[in-house]
Amino acid sequence: MKQQKKWYDYLWIASLTYLILGFFNILFAWLGLLCFFIPLLISIAKGNKAYCNKYCGRGQLFALAGGRFGLSRKKDIPKWMRSNYFRYGFLTFFFAMFFLMLWNTYLVFAGAKNLKMAVTLLWTFRVPWHWAYHGTWLSDGVAQFAFGFYSVMLTSTILGLITMVLFKPRSWCVYCPMGTMTQLICKARNVTLSQKIKK
Amino acid sequence: MPKRKATISARECVACGCCVKVCPKSAITVPKGICAEVNKALCIGCGKCAKECPASIIKMEVTEP
Numbered sequence: 001m002k003q004q005k006k007w008y009d010y011l012w013i014a015s016l017t018y019l020i021l022g023f024f025n026i027l028f029a030w031l032g033l034l035c036f037f038i039p040l041l042i043s044i045a046k047g048n049k050a051y052c053n054k055y056c057g058r059g060q061l062f063a064l065a066g067g068r069f070g071l072s073r074k075k076d077i078p079k080w081m082r083s084n085y086f087r088y089g090f091l092t093f094f095f096a097m098f099f100l101m102l103w104n105t106y107l108v109f110a111g112a113k114n115l116k117m118a119v120t121l122l123w124t125f126r127v128p129w130h131w132a133y134h135g136t137w138l139s140d141g142v143a144q145f146a147f148g149f150y151s152v153m154l155t156s157t158i159l160g161l162i163t164m165v166l167f168k169p170r171s172w173c174v175y176c177p178m179g180t181m182t183q184l185i186c187k188a189r190n191v192t193l194s195q196k197i198k199k
Numbered sequence: 200m201p202k203r204k205a206t207i208s209a210r211e212c213v214a215c216g217c218c219v220k221v222c223p224k225s226a227i228t229v230p231k232g233i234c235a236e237v238n239k240a241l242c243i244g245c246g247k248c249a250k251e252c253p254a255s256i257i258k259m260e261v262t263e264p
Contacts, residue, residue: 049232053216063217076255082211170253173215183214186232 008055012064015057019157022150026132029150043182047189052179059170062160066169077167077174087180094177097123101148109141120151203244203259209234211256218248218257
């Protein structure tokens with residue numbers, strides 16, 4: 001029996017639109033914060049991974065491209081990539097880079113640095129992105145955050161695409177920092193909950 | 200003849216829910232967002248989840264009733 005599709009099965013359209021919008025106006029990158037806060041809020045408030053399980057548009061996009069469109073070799077992911085060392089290590093690295101980006105944004109807000117109209121891919125390659133910036137009446141820092149955040153989103157999409165091709169379609173889910181973090185929150189919540197019951 | 204059923208390595212599961220989506224019997228759930236669980240009574244051993252699992256940690260194993 002084929003399960004009937006729900007509205008949230010189409011969220012991949014939102015994810016794809018988000019990536020495309022960043023090519024036209026970088027300020028749309030701010031919308032990506034939704035992909036940060038919604039999973040966290042769900043895991044904190046409800047104690048589950050409903051975001052990963054149902055609503056993650058990026059996961060759906062990989063499932064579609066790797067599955068339906070056959071862009072995946074569908075091989076097993078190497079053991080080290082699914083180990084906790086790698087998952088927690090990647091989470092730490094990802095957040096270190098994220099805070100570095102926030103620091104750079106702060107420097108632009110404070111006027112200590114000039115706005116850099118570039119997107120940094122894989123934390124290394126600086127790609128000129130001035131054509132997606134048409135000015136803002138707010139502080140330059142607002143635009144700097146958009147460039148920085150879009151860099152994070154595009155970098156993780158590229159990594160996800162690479163592992164999608166090499167391994168299974170949703171290989172990104174194995175080491176996705178948001179997934180690792182929400183699972184940690186759920187685990188922590190469960191521990192504290194069971195301790196409360198014991199008392 | 201003993202039937203094979205999906206068995207999940209709980210320690211390695213990332214709770215992404217890919218298996219839940221493909222299960223034709225809705226036999227898999229991810230309670231509390233920690234790891235996926237198979238309802239062995241519902242599992243028909245089709246192996247779709249094992250194929251889908253991005254971490255490849257679902258094995259089809261013969262389990263005694």
